[in-house]
Amino acid sequence: MMKRSIIRMAMTLVVCAITISCAEKRIEVKPISGTIEEAFGLESASQEVRDAMASVTLDDRYENTFEDQTKGIAVWSLMRLNEEQSSEGMGIVVVKDGKTTAFPDIRHGNRPSARYDAESQTLWLACGEMEGTGIYVERLYQLHINDDGSANIVQSIDPYDMQQALLQQLGYTIDGQSISFYNENRLLCCVTDTTSNMGGFDEEPIWVGEQLSYDLSDEPIRVLCMPGLKYVTGLVLNYDVMPTIVADVEMSPETSFTISNIKIKE
Numbered sequence: 001m002m003k004r005s006i007i008r009m010a011m012t013l014v015v016c017a018i019t020i021s022c023a024e025k026r027i028e029v030k031p032i033s034g035t036i037e038e039a040f041g042l043e044s045a046s047q048e049v050r051d052a053m054a055s056v057t058l059d060d061r062y063e064n065t066f067e068d069q070t071k072g073i074a075v076w077s078l079m080r081l082n083e084e085q086s087s088e089g090m091g092i093v094v095v096k097d098g099k100t101t102a103f104p105d106i107r108h109g110n111r112p113s114a115r116y117d118a119e120s121q122t123l124w125l126a127c128g129e130m131e132g133t134g135i136y137v138e139r140l141y142q143l144h145i146n147d148d149g150s151a152n153i154v155q156s157i158d159p160y161d162m163q164q165a166l167l168q169q170l171g172y173t174i175d176g177q178s179i180s181f182y183n184e185n186r187l188l189c190c191v192t193d194t195t196s197n198m199g200g201f202d203e204e205p206i207w208v209g210e211q212l213s214y215d216l217s218d219e220p221i222r223v224l225c226m227p228g229l230k231y232v233t234g235l236v237l238n239y240d241v242m243p244t245i246v247a248d249v250e251m252s253p254e255t256s257f258t259i260s261n262i263k264i265k266e
Contacts (some may be wrong), residue, residue, distance in 0.1 A: 029171035029182045032227065035209030035237075039160040040129055040139070045090045045104035052081045053102040056093055065092075066114035072097045073116050073145070075125070077108040094123065099149025106141065106153075115216040121145045122154075124221060126214035129159050134236060138213045140221070142251050157249075157257050163209045165259050166225055170245065172206045179206070181227070181243065183262040191241045199232035206230070207237055220248040223259060 045053075052061070058076055067074040078091030092106040109128020116123050125141040140162075142154040171182045181188040211226035225245045228237025244265040251257045 027173060027185070029173055029185060032167055032170050032172060033204045033207045034160075034163045034167050035207050035228075036137070036160045036163050039158045041158070042156070043090070043105055043107055046088070048081055048085070049078065049087055049090045049104045052087070053078060053091055053093070053104045056100050056102050058093065058095075061087075062093065065108065065112050066116075068116055071116055071118050073123070075112075075114045075123070077112060078104075089128070092125070092127070094143065094145075094151040096145050096149040096151065101151040103151075103153070107139070109138070113214070113216050116145070117219075123151065124216050126216055134239070135210045136213060137210065140214050140223075140249070140251075155251060155253070155256065157251070159209070159212055161256075162212060162223060162259075165257070166208055166223075166245070166247070169247075169259070169262060170208070170227075172227075174201060174205065179229075181245070181264075188245065188262070189243050189264045191243060193229060193238075193241050195231070195238065195240075198234055198238075202230040202232055204230065210237060211239065214249070215246070220250060222246045223249050224265065 061080050062076040063079050065075040065077045073096045076093040078087045080086050089107050089109050092103040092108050094101045109131055112127045114125050123143040126138045129139040130137040137159045140157040143151050144154050145151050169183055173180045177193050180190045207228045208225050210228055213224050215222040226239055227242050228239055230237055246265045247259040248261040249259055
């Protein structure tokens, strides 16, 4: 009986020692950096774009962005002013039940998307605010469709503001070549970088802001963010092994917007 008691006491001490050791090993989750340094603000279209959209005729200068015939609504993007002159990505037209509303000051970019919620009479637009090699950044617009078919902008999310909201909740740790991403202190995923010719990770290795877009396919709307990896050498962020982080987006007049349910896109 004494031997069994001694063994039980010894096992209890071992378990206690392991528990204390684990409790003392705290994970230091570091903050992620943001590439967007300030708010974009809302643009103003050139006078040429305004003149072209003063009286809208949906001819071959426009490209159909979205259409739902059952709900009587369509969105068109102004692509060019004439045969020689581009619209520089500016100009959106909303048509609802034959009523046309022009928005020359909305930058649509190269691949805008839209979705219409008939119940709330809300039109969602995700438009390219900044595009380039390795860069795609969208602004989310919320438009209201009035009873007469006209449309007006309720609000939009500046990419800088969305970046900052993500930075408040995301973090990372690095162990060798292994990178772990966290939502506050909740582990999201781990990835392993195998790059060996870039001099190692930079002092600030993880950045977000260059890849920021929206999924409008269903409720709730989701923001998609892919972090980039920065090395000691090289000015371009690497996205080869990086995950896509997604979060639900909710917009309201009181709080502008909130994000929740952060996870990794499958």
